[in-house]
Amino acid sequence: MKILVINGPNLNMLGIREPDIYGSRTYDELIGMIREKSVELGVGVEFYQSNHEGDLVDKIQEAYFRKIDGIVINPGAYTHTSVALLDAVKAVMIPTVEVHISDVDSRDEFRKTSYIRQACIATVSGRGFDGYIDAIRLLIDNSDGKDD
Ligand code: DQA
Numbered sequence: 001m002k003i004l005v006i007n008g009p010n011l012n013m014l015g016i017r018e019p020d021i022y023g024s025r026t027y028d029e030l031i032g033m034i035r036e037k038s039v040e041l042g043v044g045v046e047f048y049q050s051n052h053e054g055d056l057v058d059k060i061q062e063a064y065f066r067k068i069d070g071i072v073i074n075p076g077a078y079t080h081t082s083v084a085l086l087d088a089v090k091a092v093m094i095p096t097v098e099v100h101i102s103d104v105d106s107r108d109e110f111r112k113t114s115y116i117r118q119a120c121i122a123t124v125s126g127r128g129f130d131g132y133i134d135a136i137r138l139l140i141d142n143s144d145g146k147d148d
Helices: 027-041 053-065 076-080 083-092 130-143
Strands: 002-007 044-049 070-074 096-100 122-125
Touching: 002 027, 002 053, 002 130, 027 044, 027 130, 053 070, 053 083, 070 083, 070 130, 096 130, 122 130
Parallel strands: 002 044, 002 070, 070 096, 096 122
Antiparallel strands: none
């Protein structure tokens, strides 16, 4: 199983940005942690981070042609604004899990809106870095018993 882990704007600033909310570990540490766990879970993982909405759309579209089996996406602030990301996930029909490090529902009112959510099989929010592993497990469970 090939899983693509996408992180949107400002997630490259983990460790620096608002450590009281997002913790002190860096983006590289996040990737290292996911890589390690994915070996245990027996799945292949690839990573992509961009601060640009169109680049994120391009990457989701590319996943379709590359036959990626599942997507884990933390769209950052584009969660709350982007119809383009919603449409991209709908277009590729790849099982996708939305992840947020913080608990978006207990923060600002505008963070309660997620456009992408309706195209995702699940949302994991407020579980810190572990949320990415939860999301991978959900994708594995979702694929069990399906033949392709
Ligand atoms: C975030 C929550 C978003 O509201 C915010 O804009 C982010 C990160 C999270 O991981 O908790 O950039 O997606």
